[in-house]
Amino acid sequence: MTNFLRLGVTEEDQALADAVAKFAQAEIAPRAQELDEQEASVTCHVPKLAELGVMGLNLPEELGGPGVTPTAMLLALVEISKACAATSSMIGAHFLGTDAILLGGNAEQHKTWLPRAASGEWLAGFALTEPRGGSHPADLRTCAVREGDHYRIDGVKHFISNAAEAKFLVVFAKTDMAAGPRGVSAFIVDRATQGISVSRPEKLMGIRGAHAFEVSFEGVKVPLDCLLGTEGSGFKTAMKVLDNSRLDVAATSLGIAEAALAAAVQWARDRQIAGEALATKQGIQWMLADMKLRIEAAWGLTLQATALRTAGQPFTQQSAMAKLYASEMVAFVTDTALQIHGGYGYTREMPLERYARDARILRIYEGSSEIQRTIIARSVLG
Ligand SMILES: Cc1cc2nc3c(=O)[nH]c(=O)nc-3n(C[C@H](O)[C@H](O)[C@H](O)COP(=O)(O)OP(=O)(O)OC[C@H]3O[C@@H](n4cnc5c(N)ncnc54)[C@H](O)[C@@H]3O)c2cc1C
Structure with missing residues (x-):
């Protein structure tokens, strides 16, 4: 749980994130390793996620969603991703489908398809x-x-x-x-x-x-x-949906990175090397500092893009920058956290190797890093 408010985050946004964090740590995190090992579908979590309002986070109240801000949605997805990135990825794919109807559809289509998607009945x-x-x-x-x-x-x-x-x-x-x-x-x-x-x-x-x-x-x-x-309007709809969903990918990146940093800090404090905690070594401290720095930079870009989205302003470039930076950041953070754990980090007894594997897709889907650079360059060049 985060006990301070980030720039642009209201107390309501944080309250929702805290409720989701409590649920994710109690119900999702304990099963993450087992579902990964068994390659079993995380859709088992859908009914309880729906009870919390998570399956409709992108939808307004009149269509069955909780009617929260994009910032609250971002924070909620970060909390779920700390527990299990596969679960946030499944939710992100659900939002891709429902966002396409919300942004591209008419009132009748909204009424037919979206309330039952928000309630978790329909994926x-x-x-x-x-x-x-x-x-x-x-x-x-x-x-x-x-x-x-x-x-x-x-x-x-x-x-x-x-x-x-x-x-x-x-x-x-x-x-x-x-x-x-x-x-x-x-x-x-x-x-x-x-x-x-x-x-x-x-x-x-x-x-x-x-x-x-x-x-x-x-x-x-x-x-x-x-x-x-x-x-002929489908491509435009897809691009609008992807502007939104790239922030979901940034959220997943942030969640995995926060979890990896927390694990690394704990390990550095507890692990004794020749009678001294690993955390006393300057080399390790600098690794932790670099991890924290990049995580905060990714938060900044992601909150900035989210603020533009909330204000109804164009945010294609900012969303691409947040997705690109956050997904590359999490590769560094998960790899460094694994390094701090030494051989233990490489075993499947600990979640570090799962964090590193889960993070890898974030540079590929919803437009690869190369495609994000192309979007940013196009925008810079006008
Ligand atoms: C687990 C998973 C879940 C997915 N879920 C969905 C989903 O729900 N719905 C959906 O529609 N898609 C989904 N995708 C597809 C995903 O979005 C694509 O894999 C991604 O967009 C890349 O496309 P590709 O795999 O065909 O790679 P390619 O397009 O073949 O690209 C191969 C490589 O070439 C690079 N490249 C391509 N063009 C350029 C260029 N112009 N300049 C420089 N480099 C370039 C790419 O960056 C990449 O590194 C999913 C993929 C995975 C792996």
């Missing part, structure tokens, strides 16, 4: 990436063709989180193959629709409890009222 997913490359998402091969009273979707999506457990996926497909980004449309697709098949979960290096799948669509008929926005 969501977001199907953008395809096997031929996730870094250039306008270049899709999945197509949606209008046929009378429905669209027919054909194609293959890759690495789709939550796909097996989800009630619905927001699927991005080309309605005009020749039109580039303007040819991309988004559809709400009920997972039970005929023609959808889902692979076994991918064998992942980290976040092993957050399952990702290949999903095939063969002649999948989707009612016309499941189109989000208008034909």
Whole structure:
């Protein structure tokens, strides 16, 4: 639990974070290592997370969410990530799906799909990436063709989180193959629709409890009222959703890093080397100082981007900077924390190796580090 308020964090934001922290440490953290070892799905936590309001953190009260600020949501995700990054990753994928409907959909679609997602009854997913490359998402091969009273979707999506457990996926497909980004449309697709098949979960290096799948669509008929926005508006919706979700990735980075630093501090105090605590060595102290410094810098960038989001101002560049810096920061922090633990850190008896494995995905999904640099450079160059 954090016992001081960070810049821009209100007492209400902190109260929610403290409640989530209490739950995460009591119920999620004790199972994190076991679920990782067994590669078992962290969706087992969904009912209790939903009771706390977590599954609808991105939604307003009228759609079943707790109606909290983006800052409160950030802090809550940090607390969950301290306990189990796979759990925050599963929640992040759910927010990708529900945010797409919130930002791209109409009032009827909001009412139909979002309250039951907030209540935890329905899990969501977001199907953008395809096997031929996730870094250039306008270049899709999945197509949606209008046929009378429905669209027919054909194609293959890759690495789709939550796909097996989800009630619905927001699927991005080309309605005009020749039109580039303007040819991309988004559809709400009920997972039970005929023609959808889902692979076994991918064998992942980290976040092993957050399952990702290949999903095939063969002649999948989707009612016309499941189109989000208008034909061709899907790419814009996806980019808006990713601006938000990159802050979720920054939150996960911060949570893992805070947990790794706390473990390293404890170890440095307790571990005796030739009769002296490791913490008395200046080399170790400087490692801890560098970890703390980078964590605080990542907090600064992330809170700044969140403040712009709250104010309704553009925050694409700031969100990319927060995601990029925080995900690279956590690689350094988890590696250094493992180093401070010596051989013990390398064993699976301790969570350090899991932190390092879980952190690795954060530089890849929701746009890799290279893509974040491209976004920032584009913005700097105007
Ligand atoms: C566990 C997991 C969960 C995921 N969940 C989802 C999900 O729920 N929904 C979803 O849609 N996707 C999901 N993804 C996909 C993820 O977003 C993509 O893996 C990611 O965007 C990278 O795409 P790619 O893997 O196809 O790599 P590629 O696009 O093939 O890129 C390979 C490498 O080339 C680099 N590269 C590519 N283009 C450039 C360039 N122009 N300049 C410099 N370098 C470049 C990349 O940075 C990367 O290092 C998930 C992936 C994983 C592993």
